[in-house]
Amino acid sequence: MKIFFVTPSFFPATYYGGPIFSTYNLARALTKNGLDIRVISTNANGKERLDKPTGIFIKDSENLQIKYYKSLDSRGTSISLLTNLKNDLKAADIIYLVSVFSPPTPLTLYLSKKLNKPLVIAPNGELGSWCLNQGSRFKKLWLKLFISPFIKRIYWHVTSEDEEKMVRAVYPNAKTFVLPNGIDLxxxxxxxxxxxxxxxxxxxxxxxxxxxxxxxxxxxxxxxxxxxxxxxxxxxxxxxxxxxxxxxxxxxxxxxxxxxxxxxxxxxxxxxxxxxxxxxxxxxxxxxxxxxxxxxxxxxxxxxxxxxxxxxxxxxxxxxxxxxxxxxxxxxxxxxxxxxxxxxxxxxxxxxxxxxxxxxxxxxxxxxxxxYNVKNIANELVDIFSAIIGDWNDTSAY
CATH class of the missing domain: 3.40.50.2000 (Glycogen Phosphorylase B;)
Structure with missing residues (x-):
């Protein structure tokens, strides 16, 4: 099973805090579980840039494959990522998108439809009322233009029942599954x-x-x-x-x-x-x-x-x-x-x-x-991914 992560920033970009570690822990645990995990990201790390080769897949010590593209800013805006994203995603069985309001999000959603790939989004709290109220006009427009047209295609990975309620407050019919973040004990x-x-x-x-x-x-x-x-x-x-x-x-x-x-x-x-x-x-x-x-x-x-x-x-x-x-x-x-x-x-x-x-x-x-043992969480997620692929293959509504 090939799961391709798309995220504006990735480990060791620790400037961005908890989501960096949780995404990294999950990707590593899934790799140890035998899945083919590839991460497509940028070298953004706040005002700095990660000292990593760009534009090629590199393997870490756990055989996790990561491709960093050059970022133009701290948000992970990357022309080279956007230019190459279609080719990068062709072999994916599932696209796993980290973040709702990020530069790679609109194109990733579009390509999931064009390539007919199931898409999972990990919102990391971005649809919570407090977060939505910060820059609310921009975010409402973003959701209307870039998320709502694809809503039937999206599976939402939420980390708590509270976050599930937050997502469904925005999209009442959202397809969600609750699975917490984990740590490597x-x-x-x-x-x-x-x-x-x-x-x-x-x-x-x-x-x-x-x-x-x-x-x-x-x-x-x-x-x-x-x-x-x-x-x-x-x-x-x-x-x-x-x-x-x-x-x-x-x-x-x-x-x-x-x-x-x-x-x-x-x-x-x-x-x-x-x-x-x-x-x-x-x-x-x-x-x-x-x-x-x-x-x-x-x-x-x-x-x-x-x-x-x-x-x-x-x-x-x-x-x-x-x-x-x-x-x-x-x-x-x-x-x-x-x-x-x-x-x-x-x-x-x-x-x-x-x-x-x-x-x-x-x-x-x-x-x-x-x-919260990430090994157990990865085992559960493998089963969920298999079910998503089965659901996708059995459904013609997308």
Missing amino acids: EEFSSLPFEKNKSFYDTYTGFSCAGKKIIVSMGRLHKIKGFDILIEAFHALQKEFSNAVLLIAGEDFGEKSNLEKMINQYNLNNKVFLVGKLDGDEKLEFLHNADVFALASHHENFGMVVVEALACGCAVVISKKVGIYQQLMNYDGGIIVDNDSDGIKKGIIELLSDNQFVKNKAANGLRFVEEK
Whole structure:
């Protein structure tokens, strides 16, 4: 079975955050499963460009085949990709399109019809109400011109029941299947059992031994609600004056506003914006904390929450994070309203009882191991792809 991914950016373009890792993990797992996976993308990585050969398929260590085209901007606009896309897709059994609002999307949809190929779209939360309201006129026009004419052809890969509702709020008759993002649990297996808070000394400039460490992670964008988190942290100083908050992530236009808040609340020695972290440093950042907190206004899934849980960290998340209901079923974290008072109370609840926080972390880890192992998710997706091909071959309505 040949599955061709089309995406404006691809690993190691970590500038774009969670979707890069989830798409990469999925493509690798499907390759290990024996599928012929080919990724058609660009070398976009924010303001930088990936140092990769362009215009040819290259294999990574897992035999995953990737073709990077030269991008003209940070959005993955590539003339060479568009010029060669028809030839690249001819051999596909299924086209798997990552993103709704991206430069390759219109042509990919058109070619899926011209080449008579089934098409799966992974919207990654782009059809959520919060996202649609950002640049709403442009996005409504985009959907009308480029998505709606092909809607009967599209299968939607949504990562949670909440995201399924979001897609069907726009397209009531959408063909959807719910399958979460997954992680490679082997990447987390080398983490030590004990926490080492001196790890954070480099970021703070002082010893963090004996401190209560709260962390968060994500691109510094207003959708992530870091302003809510900082406000909550300020409010809990009476209960935990020894607490420290560290936020990791690339600036997406919100850093200066967050710095103003930090100065306004006189938290310069309490709150630290540490920049983007990758690899082992990222995992240690999550593992060694007492609490991970996420106050996003919208997360269709919440990959970083799964990563924090896999690192053995207890979490506080809002009901705006797509996986909150499943996490509640495992009693694997504190779920709160998306406001500073809710976040504050959730953090205090965890920090106030060492055994309670250990129990939550253990439940959260079990939740990840049972629900988000990418190997199991890839097995399910192979069956879904087979069913889509069967449905496609049996249907003449497209």
